[in-house]
Amino acid sequence: MKVIVVGAGVGGLTLAQGLRREGIEVRVYERDGPQRRRQGVSLHLDDRGMTALSACLPPAHLKMAQAAMGRQRDRTQVLSEVAGELTVVRSEPLNGGAGGVRAGRQVDRPLLRAVLLHGLEDAVRFGAPFTRFETRANGTVRVYFGDGSVDTADALIGADGVGSAVRRQLLPQxxxxxxxxxxxxxxxPLATVADTVLLTRIGDNATSAQVRGRIVVLGVLRFTEPPVTARDRWLPDLHAAxxxxxxxxxxxxxxxxxxxxxxxxxxxxxxHRARSLARGLPAPxxxxxxxxxPHATVALRIGMIPPTPAWPAGPVTVIGDAIHAAPGFGGNLAMRDAYRLRDALARTARGQEDLVAAIGAVEHDMRSDNHAVKPVSAAQHRSASHSRWHE
Structure with a gap:
């Protein structure tokens, strides 16, 4: 069995790692170059993402991924000015109520992605934008890419984000x-606030400062172990900036x-635009x-995908932001989709389930998730994952 994954984000790479652990041939095609993905520096990883990583990654990769995380975040809080001081005026548990944000840990996105890419070097092709697919009479899928390459597989998975080119062909509506x-x-750098009251106020909580007519969301990432030390122990051949x-x-x-x-x-x-807009805020x-x-600063536009009615299952599907309306924690849903799909494809490879039926069952679960998602408010936190798309 062979699977093509379009998109080398956290969802696509989690799926690729999981498939490889199951002995399934996988090829990943990514539109951008290895260093060109601009999605923000961190995301909030909750139990859904952690369960998926635990299931899909080799043990050493999992240990290294955990080293890319900060401490547990159990609360969301709001700061405001009281008598001229930044003060916590509201604090609530991150309990996932009504489809909201769950407790979890902040994770360094570039470091997590480097871990997910490790060991897949022979399977990932960068600079290869997806252009179209054809389903063939024998049930396989032929896939065409902008660099002129063509590949064929038993299944095609679009993990290419909210602007998914795979989804545009599969579900043009x-x-x-x-x-x-x-x-x-x-x-x-944490040293920027090391000597200020701000660090004490934030702690390890997801924090929103609402002052002087502006909102600034904050989150501190203190690595649980120096990443270089963890690398030397778990993945000594992981040479990444x-x-x-x-x-x-x-x-x-x-x-x-x-x-x-x-x-x-x-x-x-x-x-520079952020600095200009921040003028007039409290000094910290x-x-x-x-x-x-400056190089880690990004501008993202937030897109939503309305809940999608059922569509006929086939050998082509999409996961993560390509189908979920989940600004705020889409990375966790993408990884959970990857975990579910890994299991479904593994059952198919073992002859235990028909491919189309297996994919259809995963799509049903994704649609159910889509209807249950509650958008994240700025007052909770947007340190999770966000959507940027190209149409």
Whole structure:
């Protein structure tokens, strides 16, 4: 059995690792180059994502992935100014109530992605944008890519995000809705706030500062173990800048309007726009944005996909942001989709279940998730994952 995965994000790579552990041939095609994915520096990993990683990754990879995470985050809180001081004015548990955010851990996205890519070097092809697929009479799928390559497999999985090119052909009736929301995101070295009251106020909580008419979402990532030390123990041949350059940091995000964002697009221009919009904020918040890494600053537009009616199952499907309306924790749903699909495809490879029936059952579960999702508010946290798409 052979599977083609389009998209080398956390969902696609979790699936690829899981399939390889099951002895299933897998090929991953990614539109961008190895270093060109701009999705923000961190995401919030809850029990769904952690369960998927535990099931799909080899033991050493899992240990290294855990080293990419910070401490447990059990609460969400709101800061405001009280008598001129940033003060916690509301605190609530992250219990996942009504489809909301669950407790979990902040994880460094570049480092997690480096771990997920490790061992798949021979299976991942970068700079190969998907263009179209054809289902063949014998049930296989022929897939065409923008670099001129063609490949054939038993199943094609679109893990290519909210702007999924696979979904556009498979489900042309599904359209992404632009919510009109934009998000500026970045990170600053933890030393930027080490001597301020802000670090004490944030702790390990998902925090939203609502002051002077603006919202700044904050999250501290203190690695549970130095990534280089963990690498030397678990994956000594993982040679990636995401490991050697890792340091503790504070993630920040600012919701803005399209007019406020303007034409800013490159990391440096987005960082300068964020600094401009932050003027007038209390000094500790301004210091975080002024001290941010310009290269890690991104502007994301938030897209939603309405719940999708059932469609006929086949050898082509989509997972993660390509089908879920889940700004705020889409990475966890993508990894859970990958885990479910890994199991379904493994049963098919063992002759225990028909391929189309297995994929159809996973799609049913994904649609059920889609109807149950509650959008995340800025007051909770947007340090999870966000949507950027190209139409």
């Amino acid at each position: 599904v359209r992404v809705i632009d919510t009109g929301k934009r998000m500026l995101m970045g990170a600053a 995401a490991v050697t350059g890792a340091e503790d940091y504070v993630m920040w995000a600012m919701p803005v309007t399209p007019d406020q964002l303007g034409s800013a697009d490159s990391p440096h221009s987005v960082w 918040l301004l210091d975080v944005i002024d001290g941010a890494w």
